[in-house]
Amino acid sequence: MNELRFPLIIVNFKAYPEVEGEGALSLARACAEVAADAGANIIACPPMVELGRVASSVRIPVMAQHVDDRVPGSATGWTTAEMVRRTGAIGSLVNHSEHRLNLDDIRSALSACKRAGLKTCVCADSAITSGKVAVYAPDMVAVEPPELIGGEVSVTNAKPEVVVEAVHAVHQIEPSIPVLCGAGIKNGLDVKRAIELGAKGVLLASGVVKAKDQRQALRDLIRFI
Secondary structure (H helix, E strand, O other): OOOOOOOEEEEEOOOOHHHOOHHHHHHHHHHHHHHHHHOOEEEEEOOHHHHHHHHOOOOOOEEEOOOOOOOOOOOOOOOOHHHHHHOOOOEEEEOOOOOOOOHHHHHHHHHHHHHHOOEEEEEEOOHHHHHHHHOOOOOEEEEOOHHHOOOOOOHHHHOHHHHHHHHHHHHHHOOOOOEEEEOOOOOHHHHHHHHHOOOOEEEEOHHHHOOOOHHHHHHHHOOOO
């Protein structure tokens, strides 16, 4: 299940109370159920402490929320790419706005993931940053203006030019790298608009994790794709 298919929905569970303990597995199963029913492409990103359990329990791709550039061995408190791979996860987010890295560390983290055979989705806060990280050949770039993350207004409505410019910046470096967008994504219309702007999918969290009915939120997200 290493192949990435698009359009793609990546659900970042973050560390919300809703995904503590059994909540992570419950949400992952909801993602898997909706994906199977609709033939949609959904990736789950559970908290690190639940990564192995989730990856071994669902038949959709699972990614970590972060990975460190450390080799196996004396690395207490760090998460190696090899450890992520052994859980059954297919890859990792890198440089999320809540776990930022400098450009050198992004490059090192991507190298570690490639060494372990992991897919990567690098988050970027702007079109300019999107172009800079594209140089390191990630599998995906997700542009997310940090001021809109977790908000009520989607980037596709508030700053659609950021999506268009990020796609252009990345494709100037490497046309084959898919660009996703995130920040404020809540519903199927947001996803539809993202694809119209040139994105290959979305990365979101609260719109699903904190929804009263997580399955219905997922079904709504995919209704136009």
